[in-house]
Amino acid sequence: MLIHEQAKIYRVKLPMPFELDHINCYAIKGKNGWSLVDCGLNDEPSFVLWQEFMKVNGIAPRDINGIYLTHSHIDHCELAARLQQLTGAQVYMSALEAESQERFRNVSRSGQFSELLLKNDVPLVLISKLEEVWGEDLIPEQEMPVLLIIGHGDKVLLGDLEYSVMLTPGHADGHLCFYNAKLGILFSGDNILPEISPNISLWPWSRPNPLNDYLESLELCRDLYCNLVLPAHGEPFSNLAERISVLEETHKEKLDLIKSFVVEETTVYKLVLQIYGDKLDMINLGLAIGEVYAHLMFLCNKGEIQLSEKEGKQFFRLPKPLV
Ligand SMILES: [Zn+2]
Numbered sequence: 001m002l003i004h005e006q007a008k009i010y011r012v013k014l015p016m017p018f019e020l021d022h023i024n025c026y027a028i029k030g031k032n033g034w035s036l037v038d039c040g041l042n043d044e045p046s047f048v049l050w051q052e053f054m055k056v057n058g059i060a061p062r063d064i065n066g067i068y069l070t071h072s073h074i075d076h077c078e079l080a081a082r083l084q085q086l087t088g089a090q091v092y093m094s095a096l097e098a099e100s101q102e103r104f105r106n107v108s109r110s111g112q113f114s115e116l117l118l119k120n121d122v123p124l125v126l127i128s129k130l131e132e133v134w135g136e137d138l139i140p141e142q143e144m145p146v147l148l149i150i151g152h153g154d155k156v157l158l159g160d161l162e163y164s165v166m167l168t169p170g171h172a173d174g175h176l177c178f179y180n181a182k183l184g185i186l187f188s189g190d191n192i193l194p195e196i197s198p199n200i201s202l203w204p205w206s207r208p209n210p211l212n213d214y215l216e217s218l219e220l221c222r223d224l225y226c227n228l229v230l231p232a233h234g235e236p237f238s239n240l241a242e243r244i245s246v247l248e249e250t251h252k253e254k255l256d257l258i259k260s261f262v263v264e265e266t267t268v269y270k271l272v273l274q275i276y277g278d279k280l281d282m283i284n285l286g287l288a289i290g291e292v293y294a295h296l297m298f299l300c301n302k303g304e305i306q307l308s309e310k311e312g313k314q315f316f317r318l319p320k321p322l323v
Contacts, residue, residue: 024234037069221244
């Protein structure tokens with residue numbers, strides 16, 4: 001579907017088996033070929049939809065010459081290797097995301113993932129279930145494309161227009177957005193979504209304070225001249241600054257909620273139960289643990305909560321008042 005006539009941007013909506021339902025990828029037409037932003041899961045429905053899109057628009061495989069990945073989560077990049085084999089396109093990603101795939105695997109394999117869960121008071125029976133889901137299903141052995149590295153401040157051609165590469169960490173350490181100032185177009189990836197707040201989690205493989213990274217990334221985008229935000233999930237939108245304020249407010253409310261529960265010494269897992277209950281499936285439980293942990297560490301860094309370790313577990317409490 002053509003979504004911006006002047007910039008020649010097409011939205012390619014691909015199905016997803018998870019709760020998210022779909023991912024938006026984008027194809028941009030240029031005089032010398034097509035560029036793609038994100039490319040979907042490596043499954044038959046996604047591959048067939050790309051082939052149909054190419055057929056309908058008269059695109060030969062060799063016409064696709066660049067695939068730009070916002071980050072390394074599988075819904076954004078898993079199909080990249082197969083599309084690269086089909087088209088010969090160059091595939092671009094940030095250095096941190098290119099590394100993180102490998103780091104993610106090594107960390108979960110080396111047991112640091114279960115160590116983190118144990119440290120956060122997650123019961124043993126749940127640790128093995130979480131490991132099963134997070135260790136295998138979410139990290140399938142996938143073929144990686146040959147990657148070229150891009151970073152903050154680089155200029156890339158999407159179609160015939162130049163876009164600035166913006167490093168926007170938080171949801172993923174090396175998350176990238178692509179911005180054209182002339183027309184006010186922002187490919188926002190998972191950094192800014194219209195309806196949901198992207199998951200911000202602290203994991204052994206991530207930077208130490210992802211919520212702070214995320215709030216800084218939002219700040220970086222707030223004053224952009226912007227007419228069209230093209231997100232990876234949900235409908236394109238235009239009210240960028242307003243949406244950023246809502247996302248900031250959402251995190252502020254979550255920080256306040258967490259602080260209100262830290263009346264006495266507590267742990268990440270106890271807080272997850274208080275906030276989300278005990279009915280979460282293993283995917284959402286993993287995300288909830290990561291998210292609560294990220295918010296707690298943000299508060300610890302601000303000195304609003306104190307962290308202590310006892311017998312291999314981490315405990316959080318309000319700081320003792322100065323006498
Ligand atoms: Zn993501």
